[in-house]
Amino acid sequence: MSIEDGRSIDTATDAGRIVADAIQDAATRAARYAREVAERRVFPTPDVVAALDQLDGPMPAHGSAASDVLRRLDEVASPATVACTAGRYFGFVIGGAVPAAAAASVLNAAWDQNAAMRATSPAAVRLEEIALGWARDLLGLPHEARGALVTCTTVANVAALAAARHALLARHGWDVEARGLFGAPDIPVIVGDEVHVSVRKALAVIGFGRDRMITVPTDAQGRMRVDALPRLTGPAIVCIQAGNVNTGSFDPADAICRVVHDAGGWVHVDGAFGLWAASAPQRAHLTQGIALADSWATDGHKWLNVPYDCGFVFVREPEPLFRAMRMHAEYLQTDQAWEPLHWTPDSSRRARGVEVWAALKSLGRGGVADLIERTCRHATRFAQRLREAGYEILNEVVLNQVLVSFGSDARTKAVIAAVQEDGTCWCGGTVWHGRQAMRISVSSWATTARDVEISADAIIRLASQAPA
Numbered sequence: 001m002s003i004e005d006g007r008s009i010d011t012a013t014d015a016g017r018i019v020a021d022a023i024q025d026a027a028t029r030a031a032r033y034a035r036e037v038a039e040r041r042v043f044p045t046p047d048v049v050a051a052l053d054q055l056d057g058p059m060p061a062h063g064s065a066a067s068d069v070l071r072r073l074d075e076v077a078s079p080a081t082v083a084c085t086a087g088r089y090f091g092f093v094i095g096g097a098v099p100a101a102a103a104a105s106v107l108n109a110a111w112d113q114n115a116a117m118r119a120t121s122p123a124a125v126r127l128e129e130i131a132l133g134w135a136r137d138l139l140g141l142p143h144e145a146r147g148a149l150v151t152c153t154t155v156a157n158v159a160a161l162a163a164a165r166h167a168l169l170a171r172h173g174w175d176v177e178a179r180g181l182f183g184a185p186d187i188p189v190i191v192g193d194e195v196h197v198s199v200r201k202a203l204a205v206i207g208f209g210r211d212r213m214i215t216v217p218t219d220a221q222g223r224m225r226v227d228a229l230p231r232l233t234g235p236a237i238v239c240i241q242a243g244n245v246n247t248g249s250f251d252p253a254d255a256i257c258r259v260v261h262d263a264g265g266w267v268h269v270d271g272a273f274g275l276w277a278a279s280a281p282q283r284a285h286l287t288q289g290i291a292l293a294d295s296w297a298t299d300g301h302k303w304l305n306v307p308y309d310c311g312f313v314f315v316r317e318p319e320p321l322f323r324a325m326r327m328h329a330e331y332l333q334t335d336q337a338w339e340p341l342h343w344t345p346d347s348s349r350r351a352r353g354v355e356v357w358a359a360l361k362s363l364g365r366g367g368v369a370d371l372i373e374r375t376c377r378h379a380t381r382f383a384q385r386l387r388e389a390g391y392e393i394l395n396e397v398v399l400n401q402v403l404v405s406f407g408s409d410a411r412t413k414a415v416i417a418a419v420q421e422d423g424t425c426w427c428g429g430t431v432w433h434g435r436q437a438m439r440i441s442v443s444s445w446a447t448t449a450r451d452v453e454i455s456a457d458a459i460i461r462l463a464s465q466a467p468a
Ligand SMILES: *Cc1c(COP(=O)(O)O)cnc(C)c1O
Pocket: 093, 151, 152, 153, 154, 155, 196, 198, 199, 243, 244, 245, 270, 271, 272, 273, 299, 311
């Protein structure tokens, strides 16, 4: 009986052998991809992208062997991937994957654990718990803080803000999980006008509204102005930022936390990438006061360089997050102290702790600090090269983000398009305080000093060729 196509299976031994063969095949292909990815264009050409249509067609009536499926994927989809695991991808804020974490994800695929609770996977839950503790300490968060892994910072923002909602409404005697928001006391929400869209989305999801919040003006680097905070007369939720997505700047956490806490409020930190600055001694001063906040959202898949998808939510007081996220059912009898499904929006979930544990174990404290500091230095070098070539750097390069203008908006747009088309490296565009800019984000462990020089050479060459 044919079992290669997954149609039928006779014995567990056969299943194991077939999966083993398929994983071996995948590992061989994955290894070749990893070896060759640095030699490729960073972004695929349009014809390679168009060829993805070959994977379409009517839903297959009959199955195919795993090896054929894999060959097809590798031949058609691998060339159409973006080379963000190599060293010359500087778009958005996208890291690569450190070797131990990338490899652990292969093992993790074979394990296929459901990390909902200890009853579904003791290994996954324990690894997550250990990894969370290590990350909490690296990020300089209070020892009592608890949290969980989620898919991304957007969902971490949802979870943290749901905890804030619970805590502040509970003070009014309102059980929001039981009664919902209709008729609930008003809770002011305050953000900087540079708030990341993911916080707006999170506020919409939890019923606080995308546009209902009070917006505080920011300074030239996008930092919230403490002097412009509205006078707080009662508990409010204030969302601050550690690492502006354009400039890399930090809101003044120290001063904001003091003012908000004096009024009985809750400070939430969106620290998708910037929070990791706390782990590098030379950058840690940027995060001063962040540990005074009440909740934090950050990513693993950005600066820590673990594979997608991976975000972290942490809260100072465990109770509100637990109250907001717990699940009740007789068959979910979980009397252990920490079971992930009671702490996240998910129940069944990927065992992200495996890769986080592997990344932190392989890097160590020194390795994480070096990764953060090195990428920041690369950003500084980019800024230096571009400035020397006569182009304007629009931000203070305090972290891993560089904003550069090549003159008029039209000219800057033309340079961005030329850089993306050239394929040596990849940078995105943004608008900063009304001006078109190219954004360089150095977030990958794999970026070398040579990658920076090669990329700066290409950008400067293309910019010099752009029409005035
Ligand atoms: C990337 C980013 C987010 C969203 O992170 P996801 O992992 O994409 O959900 C939120 N805030 C900031 C500042 C970011 O840079």
